[in-house]
Amino acid sequence: MSMPDESSAKTAIHSTTGDTGLILNEVATILQEFYDGTLDTMVIERLVVGVFFVGVKLTNGCGGVAYTPPEVVKNAGRRILRENTPLICGRHVSKVISGEIPGPFAGLIRLATLNALSVPFLEGNRYCLNVGNDVSDIPSLFHRRRICMVGAIIPLLKRMKEMEPAEVIIIDQKKETQAEAEAGYGEFVPPEHTALALARCETAIFTGATIANGTICQLIDLVPENAAIAVVGPTAGFVPEPLFQRRVALIGTVTVADSDRTLDILAEGGGAYRLFDGCVQKVNLLNVPRLQLLGLDSALKE
Numbered sequence: 001m002s003m004p005d006e007s008s009a010k011t012a013i014h015s016t017t018g019d020t021g022l023i024l025n026e027v028a029t030i031l032q033e034f035y036d037g038t039l040d041t042m043v044i045e046r047l048v049v050g051v052f053f054v055g056v057k058l059t060n061g062c063g064g065v066a067y068t069p070p071e072v073v074k075n076a077g078r079r080i081l082r083e084n085t086p087l088i089c090g091r092h093v094s095k096v097i098s099g100e101i102p103g104p105f106a107g108l109i110r111l112a113t114l115n116a117l118s119v120p121f122l123e124g125n126r127y128c129l130n131v132g133n134d135v136s137d138i139p140s141l142f143h144r145r146r147i148c149m150v151g152a153i154i155p156l157l158k159r160m161k162e163m164e165p166a167e168v169i170i171i172d173q174k175k176e177t178q179a180e181a182e183a184g185y186g187e188f189v190p191p192e193h194t195a196l197a198l199a200r201c202e203t204a205i206f207t208g209a210t211i212a213n214g215t216i217c218q219l220i221d222l223v224p225e226n227a228a229i230a231v232v233g234p235t236a237g238f239v240p241e242p243l244f245q246r247r248v249a250l251i252g253t254v255t256v257a258d259s260d261r262t263l264d265i266l267a268e269g270g271g272a273y274r275l276f277d278g279c280v281q282k283v284n285l286l287n288v289p290r291l292q293l294l295g296l297d298s299a300l301k302e
Contacts, residue, residue, distance in 0.1 A: 208235025
């Protein structure tokens with residue numbers, strides 16, 4: 001299992017929601033088209049702001065999750081005595097995904113809602129999918145290639161070793177993760193070297209936390225034009241067009257299969273790994289034109 005908990009993708013790059021907000025605006029527009037005016041009758045049935053993830057359940061039964069960056073929690077702590085944020089449950093989905101809700105967790109609730117709304121389309125025939133697989137099941141992304149991973153995904157690093165990459169560079173600010181990641185899986189470099197490391201990679205791997213903390217677009221801009229980009233984690237569970245249009249070749253994510261159980265786990269402080277016990281279904285979303293352009297067509301058969 002190589003889906004990350006997404007807890008360590010913060011880099012030296014300045015975190016901003018500007019460009020990431022543009023991605024989410026594009027996702028919202030696509031979903032409004034897909035649902036053809038029915039979003040005005042759908043509401044948030046249940047919401048959990050957990051220690052590691054935010055989770056929502058909609059009145060259509062679909063659920064979605066999004067990573068909770070520690071800096072958002074810290075900022076919320078500073079604001080708690082200055083704000084009286086209204087309840088989100090019962091609000092219309094159309095208002096939530098348009099960014100019209102207040103509060104320090106508003107952006108993450110919006111992201112989790114977009115992921116929930118995307119479930120029916122990720123489970124259908126609209127996209128090229130590998131259901132039940134994760135990014136480690138696509139060895140052509142790693143074999144004899146220079147890898148740069150932003151946010152240490154330990155299970156993926158362990159499996160990647162079997163794929164004989166040419167080089168593995170890991171960028172992560174968590175010291176406890178660094179000790180484990182350096183145990184023969186790759187070279188750990190400080191976040192201030194992010195731009196240099198990405199500039200020489202052939203495959204870049206970003207956790208979904210880079211969407212939640214607002215750094216995804218800046219990171220993509222640092223990746224060479226001829227390199228493959230993969231975004232990995234439950235937070236990246238929305239319709240893929242905006243990321244595909246930004247050169248992302250593969251998204252390794254999940255769809256929520258059991259919304260209530262997922263939210264029960266998050267409410268008890270559970271993280272991503274507990275969700276794999278029947279709560280979520282892993283899925284790879286493949287950007288076929290991009291993979292073909294990069295000469296990675298074999299990924300479509302793996």
